[in-house]
Amino acid sequence: xxxxxxxxxxxxRDFFKAALLGACAFGQRGVLADxxxxxxxxxxxxxxxxxMRGFAAPKIGDLRIGVVGCGTRGWAGISRFxxxxxxxxxxxxxxxxxxxxxxxxxxxxxxxxDAAAYCGGDExxxxxxxxxxxxxxxxxxxxxxxxxxxxxxxxxxxHVALEVPAARTLGEAWRLVEASERFQKHCFMLENCVYDxxxxxTINMALDGALGEIIHAEGAYIHRIVQAxxxxxxxxxxxNCRDGNLYPTHGLGPVSLAMSITRGDAFDYMTSMSxxxxxxxxxxxxxxxxxxxxxxxxxxxxxxxxxxxxxxxxKTIVLQHDVSSPRPYDRRHILSGTQGFVQKYPDETVxxxxxxxPKEEAAKLLKKYTPETIAKIGEFARKVGGHGGMDTIMIYxxxxxxxxxxxxxxxxxxAAAWSxxxxxxxxxxxxxxxxxxFPDFTGGGWKxxxxxxxx
Numbered sequence: 544x545x546x547x548x549x550x551x552x553x554x555x556r557d558f559f560k561a562a563l564l565g566a567c568a569f570g571q572r573g574v575l576a577d578x579x580x581x582x583x584x585x586x587x588x589x590x591x592x593x594x595m596r597g598f599a600a601p602k603i604g605d606l607r608i609g610v611v612g613c614g615t616r617g618w619a620g621i622s623r624f625x626x627x628x629x630x631x632x633x634x635x636x637x638x639x640x641x642x643x644x645x646x647x648x649x650x651x652x653x654x655x656x657d658a659a660a661y662c663g664g665d666e667x668x669x670x671x672x673x674x675x676x677x678x679x680x681x682x683x684x685x686x687x688x689x690x691x692x693x694x695x696x697x698x699x700x701x702h703v704a705l706e707v708p709a710a711r712t713l714g715e716a717w718r719l720v721e722a723s724e725r726f727q728k729h730c731f732m733l734e735n736c737v738y739d740x741x742x743x744x745t746i747n748m749a750l751d752g753a754l755g756e757i758i759h760a761e762g763a764y765i766h767r768i769v770q771a772x773x774x775x776x777x778x779x780x781x782x783n784c785r786d787g788n789l790y791p792t793h794g795l796g797p798v799s800l801a802m803s804i805t806r807g808d809a810f811d812y813m814t815s816m817s818x819x820x821x822x823x824x825x826x827x828x829x830x831x832x833x834x835x836x837x838x839x840x841x842x843x844x845x846x847x848x849x850x851x852x853x854x855x856x857x858k859t860i861v862l863q864h865d866v867s868s869p870r871p872y873d874r875r876h877i878l879s880g881t882q883g884f885v886q887k888y889p890d891e892t893v894x895x896x897x898x899x900x901p902k903e904e905a906a907k908l909l910k911k912y913t914p915e916t917i918a919k920i921g922e923f924a925r926k927v928g929g930h931g932g933m934d935t936i937m938i939y940x941x942x943x944x945x946x947x948x949x950x951x952x953x954x955x956x957x958a959a960a961w962s963x964x965x966x967x968x969x970x971x972x973x974x975x976x977x978x979x980x981f982p983d984f985t986g987g988g989w990k991x992x993x994x995x996x997x998x
Contacts, residue, residue, distance in 0.1 A: 557606040561886035575712070581844075582713035582982040591986040593724040595954050600729060603947035607633035609677040609701070611668045611692055613642040616706050616733075619929055621646055621674055625655050625940045626927065630942045633799040635663035636671045672699040679704060679945065683733075685778040690715040693730060699729025702729040704941060707792045711782075713982060714968050715957035719985050724957035731941060731951050732958035733928075734796040737997070740909075740917060742797040742876050744886045747912040747996045753768035753895070755882030756902065757802050761873040763863040769826050777837050780827060786817050787968035788864040790886045792961045794874050795862060796953070801878050802858060805956045806994040810981040815847030815851040815968035821840035822867050850968050855989075862964065881939040914997040916940050952997060959984040 545712050600774055607626055610617050613635055624630045632650065637643050644660045650658060659674065661667040665688075672680055672695050679710040681694035682689055682705040690710055691701045703723075709732045710716040723730040734741060749757050782789060802808060823843035831837045846867045863875070876887035882893040893905040898907065913921075920939055924932030944951050960981065967979040983989070 553719060561979060575966050578713045578966060579970065579979065579982075581982065582717060583856065585717055586982040586984075589986055591724055591988055592721070593727055594986075594988055595723050595727075595729075595952050596988055596992050597625070597947050597987065598727070598729070598954065599950050600727075601946070603678050603945050604629060604680050604905045606630040606942055606945055607676050608679045608912055609634040609671045610646075610681045610682055610683065611636045611671060612682060612684035612688075612706075613637040613639075613646050614683065617681070618646075619934050620683065620938060621649065623927065623929070624942070624969070625653065626935075627942050629946050631656055632658045632674055634659040634661065634671045634674060636668050638662065638665065638667070652751055664673065669695055672701060673697045675798040677701055682706060683828075685776075686711055686782060687778070690718050691984070694718055694722045697726045697728040697730065700726070700728070702727075702731075704731045704733055705958075706733050708732075708790065708962045708965060710962040713963055716962050716984065717982075719923050719960035720955050720959050728946045729945070730955035730958060731936065731953060732792065732961070734792050734953060734957075734961070735937045736793045736874060737796050737952065738917070738933040738940065739797070739876075739887075740913070740921065740933075741887050742890050743878070743914050743917055743997050744909040745878055745887075746797060746801045747914060748883075748885070748908070749878055749880065750803070750994050750996045751907070751912065753883060754878060754880030754885065755910070756958055757858065757878055757880045759859050759861075759877075759879040761861040761863075761875040761877035762791075762798045763865075763873055764790050764793045764795075765863060765868075765870050765873040767866060767867045767869055769814055769823065769867040772826075773828065773891045775833075780830070780837050783823060784843050784908065785965075785969050786842075786848070787815060787966075787970075787972050788848045788850050788862055788964055790864055790866070791850075791862055791968075792966040794876070795860070795964060796957070796960050797876055798860060798878060799961060800953075800994075800997075802854065802860070803994040804854065805960055805985055805989045806992045807989065808854045808858065808961060809983065809985070811853050811855045811962075811963065811988040812980045813850055813967055813971065814976045814978050815846045815848060815850040815971035816976045817972045820845055822846060826867070846970075848968060848972065849952045850971070851963065852964075916943070916998065956984050956988075965988075 621632050633994045635646050643660050680701045680703050682692050689705050693705050696703050820843045848863040850862040878885050886892050893900045924935035927935045929935050972980050
């Protein structure tokens with residue numbers, strides 16, 4: 544029986560304490576039960592209070608952006624906003640003085656307009672959100688801060704763009720949905736892989752029917768980064784004591800759009816399984832010898848997590864997550880349809896009618912389905928860089944839509960649904976790969992919503 548249909552009700556105080564502190568879920572088979580049960584109740588609560596699907600806010604000619612978190616991902620935004628007309632960094636915030644000073648220096652060297660700077664305690668971001676001269680709050684902080692910061696920003700009348708994953712629990716995902724609907728503000732998860740050149744073109748191919756009916760997809764995040772985890776950022780070690788797919792959206796986002804998830808189809812249920820941990824604890828011990836402040840837990844996540852999702856329309860998705868094994872980088876990106884097949888790794892491949900297209904023919908077909916945005920700025924984006932240019936494309940597209948009053952390519956329902964994989968995978972992996980139901984964040988809206996190609 545899926546979890547949401549026959550659930551053991553855990554003590555609420557214990558659950559929220561665990562969620563807030565990021566406590567490990569190993570051995571606590573009911574630790575997420577209350578979260579999922581409450582989510583199931585909300586799924587049955589009827590239509591959305593305000594449908595954010597296809598929502599277009601008024602045009603913002605001069606887009607003033609406030610950045611919360613000036614580390615690697617925040618810097619990716621700050622160093623790109625000014626490349627596009629009508630956008631600028633108006634304020635920024637970080638708890639680390641050296642990061643704030645770095646931004647100040649950068650803005651001065653580039654002869655860019657002054658921006659308000661905030662630094663200090665954990666609540667400084669609220670001062671940025673309270674400003675009257677901010678239109679978009681760009682959140683690039685440790686994961687536990689994503690939802691409270693996004694909630695506060697939307698309640699303050701600001702649109703939000705937040706890094707992946709958007710939420711760590713189902714309760715957090717619902718909070719994003721409810722805030723976006725209540726305040727009628729965009730909540731855009733910064734899933735850059737949607738704007739990869741190959742993935743974006745194949746999304747459009749799938750939506751146009753070039754592959755026939757999509758039956759199956761695969762996505763992954765396989766990237767050996769455990770050796771390079773920042774020694775000072777202890778929060779990353781804390782997150783990795785949860786055993787499941789902790790970072791699903793790079794592989795899941797593109798295939799979800801191609802399969803019209805929340806736009807005519809929806810995730811139904813999933814199962815998940817993890818290997819044992821063969822290296823995480825050893826790596827944590829090594830890191831702690833170098834930096835004593837790094838926490839050391841009794842158990843860490845398994846090295847490899849594999850999950851299987853079935854959709855309401857009977858389609859399947861395989862996801863894998865592994866950031867600790869000596870394997871080649873891989874996001875899979877496989878779309879298998881009744882008339883065709885594409886995959887990105889290890890080589891970009893296109894099959895149509897059971898035959899592999901020669902490189903020139905495949906390139907011609909991919910060019911046909913390349914979104915207008917990528918056709919326009921793709922080469923510029925490659926030169927600017929950022930994961931091969933997709934960071935730059937994503938930021939341009941976000942700015943373009945907000946300045947022109949257009950719906951965003953991804954909305955709060957995508958952010959919630961894609962992020963929900965993590966808590967559901969944690970529960971399933973801890974319960975002998977038992978099936979767990981996905982909540983319906985759209986309030987039934989997925990049944991009537993139509994997909995649209997990337998433009």
